Amino acid sequence: MRAVIQRVKNAKVEVEGKTVGKIENGLLVLLGVGKDDNKEDIKYLAEKIINLRIFDDENGKMNLSLLDINGELLIVSQFTLYGDCRKGRRPSYSESAPPDIAKKLYEEFVNACKNYNLKVETGEFGAHMQVSLVNDGPVTLLLDSKKVF
Template identity: 50%
Template structure:
């Protein structure tokens, strides 16, 4: 499982001209599920994401977690995080989980974040989405389990 975490001032996702998720400050999470992922990887990354200290304190140091900052989460399924570009010019997505496996795991990931008390907005699994956000910092971190 890979999650590209981007600390943001705001973020939204639109599908077919309709906003499906929107947050003020917090995290935009691009979530990739691979063929071997289980609930174990999800739980690990949920704990990691919610515990990371990426928000600034009064001294300008990254000392506060998303919990302490009162941030929200926008979660977007992103199978292209598993693109293999080592050969040729067209990426292979063989390591990305099939939709029937990936969708329930992505939904479980979002559910676990909500169980920790976060507002979690989402994109639409498998849809063509327009994602807009203002990266804060910029702070962008790749997490992998």
């Protein structure tokens, strides 16, 4: 499971011109599900993201987590995080999970994050979405549950 995490002042996701998810002060998570992912990947990534100390404390040091600031979370599915561009000019998505499995694991990831009693919003799995955000910092991190990077 892979995630691009962005600390944001606000973010929203739209489908066909309608806002389906919107947050203030928190994290935008673009989430890709790999073909070998399972519940352990969900547990690892949810815990890691929720507890990352990437928000400023009173001294301006990144020392607080999403939980510490009672921040909000917007989770958007993005299978292209598994795009392999090493050969040719067209990305290969052979390492991404098939849509039916990816959707199930994506929903389980969302539920795992909701267990932390934070506001959690989502995009619409499989839809063509427009994501808008104001990146704060900017702070952008890459995570992989298999610890590839």
